[in-house]
Amino acid sequence: MIHDGNTKIIARLHKQFSPRGLNIYNPYFEETGLNAAFLLFYNPDPKPLVAGIKNLNISGAVTVGFETDAQFAKLVDEYDESSTVVKRVGFIKNITGKLRGYYQGGLGQLLSIESQTSIKNKDLVIVGAGNVVRSLLWEISLRKKMPKSVVVINRTPEKLKDFNNYEFVKQTGGLDLLSKLSGDVLVNATHLGVREPDTLFTGEIVDKFKIISDVTFEKEDSNLILLAKKFGKKYSTGRDMFTYQGLVVLETILDTKIDPKILKKHVISGLSEVVK
DSSP states (O other): OOOOTTOEEEEEEESSOOOTTHHHHHHHHHHHTOOEEEEEEEOSSHHHHHHHHHHTTOOEEEETTOTTOHHHHHHOOEEOHHHHTTTOOSEEEEETTEEEEEOOHHHHHHHHHHTTOOOTTOEEEEEOOSHHHHHHHHHHHTOSSOOSEEEEEOSSGGGGGGGGGSTTEEEEEOGGGGGGOOEEEEEEOSSBTTTBOOOSOOHHHHTTEEEEEEOOOSSSSOHHHHHHHHTTOEEEOHHHHHHHHHHHHHHHHHOSOOOHHHHHHHHHHHHHHHOO
């Protein structure tokens, strides 16, 4: 692809050398003919990075390593509610010299689920209480078509207290509750199965749901996804979630539609090179 004066630059900001994503988004731009480039800029000090985004008129940036950095947060001019609801900045967009912060985790996960089913009138069970879950619940609250019910469980139930503020959240509790639950969609928003051994999900549990959705992307076939395949369930993997998070970032910064099928092809190819 020939880059020119109209090429939109998206930065990957990091505190250290970390090129993940360069071998995903640039091949996507190449295949689709999108006049954009994804480049790495790294420095433990966010000030020169943010100044560069503004001074060089860079379109936006993914803020890896700076999501909760207090110094970085002070350099962002304004925040989208997707960012304020989790107190994190996942990416920024340069809007005529002002930087707006966003968070893509919840919408990425919701779009991953919706690639398999509408959430309208569905019963969802979500495992986890981190930023993705907090963001996911907020994104669900913006939908006109509400689920019938959402149950959220977590290893530490105390972290779920304010989740009950959403009318569609009908119940919260500990992990021991999972064996008693069933529904339309089971969502794993924890590191179980990759970074931590999966001693929670079993075939008996998976068989009580129609659709399985995972967030762990280090490998696509986590224990949960293997069980979903074994029991003939529809599923979305962590790499689907990774794809849709990228889609949210690119569509917001570039103001253009992104093809998730083509993007996922490059996600799988790119992650296979960098994820051990």
